[in-house]
Amino acid sequence: MSELLLADDERLLKRTVRDFADRELAPRAAGHDESGEYPWENLHGLAGLGLFGLTLDEKYGGSGGTTRQLAVAVEEIARGCAATSVAYIAHLSLCAQFIHAFGSEGQKQQFVPPLAKGQAIGAFALTEPGSGSDAGAMRTTAIKTDGHYVLNGTKTFITNAAEASTFIVMATRDRSLGTRGVEALVVEGGSAGLSIIPQHGKMGVRASSTAELVFQDCAVPEENRLGDEGSGFREAMEVLSSSRISIAAQCVGIAQAAYEAAVSYAKQREAFGQRIADFQAIQWMIVDMATSIDAARLLVMRAATLRDRGLPFVTEASMAKLFASRVAVESADKALQIHGGTGYFSPTPVERYYRDAKVTEIYEGSSEIQRLIIARNILQRDGM
Numbered sequence: 001m002s003e004l005l006l007a008d009d010e011r012l013l014k015r016t017v018r019d020f021a022d023r024e025l026a027p028r029a030a031g032h033d034e035s036g037e038y039p040w041e042n043l044h045g046l047a048g049l050g051l052f053g054l055t056l057d058e059k060y061g062g063s064g065g066t067t068r069q070l071a072v073a074v075e076e077i078a079r080g081c082a083a084t085s086v087a088y089i090a091h092l093s094l095c096a097q098f099i100h101a102f103g104s105e106g107q108k109q110q111f112v113p114p115l116a117k118g119q120a121i122g123a124f125a126l127t128e129p130g131s132g133s134d135a136g137a138m139r140t141t142a143i144k145t146d147g148h149y150v151l152n153g154t155k156t157f158i159t160n161a162a163e164a165s166t167f168i169v170m171a172t173r174d175r176s177l178g179t180r181g182v183e184a185l186v187v188e189g190g191s192a193g194l195s196i197i198p199q200h201g202k203m204g205v206r207a208s209s210t211a212e213l214v215f216q217d218c219a220v221p222e223e224n225r226l227g228d229e230g231s232g233f234r235e236a237m238e239v240l241s242s243s244r245i246s247i248a249a250q251c252v253g254i255a256q257a258a259y260e261a262a263v264s265y266a267k268q269r270e271a272f273g274q275r276i277a278d279f280q281a282i283q284w285m286i287v288d289m290a291t292s293i294d295a296a297r298l299l300v301m302r303a304a305t306l307r308d309r310g311l312p313f314v315t316e317a318s319m320a321k322l323f324a325s326r327v328a329v330e331s332a333d334k335a336l337q338i339h340g341g342t343g344y345f346s347p348t349p350v351e352r353y354y355r356d357a358k359v360t361e362i363y364e365g366s367s368e369i370q371r372l373i374i375a376r377n378i379l380q381r382d383g384m
């Protein structure tokens with residue numbers, strides 16, 4: 001998609017974040033991938049650019065930006081460092097936006113400004129060892145006693161958990177109520193009864209941190225519940241729908257980075273007395289990458305535009321995530337193929353793109369779950 005289709009503010013934002021990513025994120029990405037160290041300096045840099053509060057109201061320390069602007073920023077961050085973009089999305093799209101959307105005025109005043117300014121890191125905890133795609137089958141309980149919810153249970157694969165001071169945790173008040181028994185609670189880091197157990201050995205996005213949260217009689221004040229009693233599951237699904245636009249933008253960023261590496265390598269590598277870029281087989285891979293990346297970007301911007309206009313966007317967000325995640329995986333695969341044996345080794349970034357891309361087909365709703373959502377919505381819409 002041509003930059004010409006962006007509004008002036010979006011184009012300026014894109015260039016600002018791209019410059020930062022080229023200067024700061026991309027040069028450090030391989031080191032972070034190797035060490036698995038959390039990219040604090042990258043996140044401080046993003047906070048310094050005002051990106052932590054991009055879509056949050058100015059009243060709470062944000063800059064009141066749009067979903068389209070967030071997509072533009074996320075793509076450029078992911079193009080520089082996919083791991084940093086995961087941490088950023090979990091912080092803003094899943095945690096801060098959750099409180100922003102469903103919190104009371106008091107909750108927003110208390111929790112959003114530190115998240116918007118980068119003084120606190122946010123995390124979102126839905127997945128459990130026994131329930132991922134089937135999130136409604138969660139077992140973590142939140143039993144109401146004396147003005148508190150007492151949490152017991154385990155959440156797994158939680159991004160930013162080891163660094164976060166603000167967690168949105170979904171837990172059930174009463175399993176017999178199904179998803180209508182689920183509460184969304186703000187749990188503060190360091191709460192008594194909350195233990196964080198880091199999970200190591202990720203294939204990609206290695207510098208994003210992932211951990212288990214174990215709750216043992218962890219008391220959370222009742223006033224930390226977001227929204228009405230029993231509305232937590234619906235709220236979580238709404239937040240995930242909008243966050244999928246960010247994940248789809250992340251996919252476009254990873255694919256774009258792989259594509260740029262492939263084009264550059266194809267123009268300088270020679271075989272049989274000519275540049276490999278002169279072979280039609282290589283050209284066709286490059287053409288397929290360029291075309292599918294543009295198509296993915298357009299799907300992302302369509303979903304973002306619909307959301308910004310207050311129109312239904314859930315099906316379109318799932319379509320964007322489903323398509324863009326495949327494009328990320330396939331583009332990284334083609335880029336690696338174009339690099340030949342060199343691409344299989346870590347000094348070239350393409351093997352990292354290949355590893356980073358795969359998770360996008362798994363988290364925030366796997367590709368199978370996106371198809372399920374799209375099918376359900378299409379069939380309902382068309383009255384079938």
Ligand SMILES: Cc1cc2nc3c(=O)[nH]c(=O)nc-3n(C[C@H](O)[C@H](O)[C@H](O)COP(=O)(O)OP(=O)(O)OC[C@H]3O[C@@H](n4cnc5c(N)ncnc54)[C@H](O)[C@@H]3O)c2cc1C
Nearest residue numbers: 124125126127131132133157158159362363364365366368
């Ligand atoms: C790096 C990373 C970071 C993450 N960060 C977070 C986070 O911050 N917060 C959070 O809450 N979670 C997080 N997750 C968890 C992630 O969202 C889940 O892994 C994902 O939802 C899939 O759940 P699962 O792993 O339990 O797989 P399962 O649900 O067990 O699925 C296994 C397979 O079965 C398929 N499947 C399941 N149900 C169906 C169906 N009805 N029809 C067809 N196929 C189906 C799935 O698509 C998948 O292929 C993270 C995961 C990873 C890997």
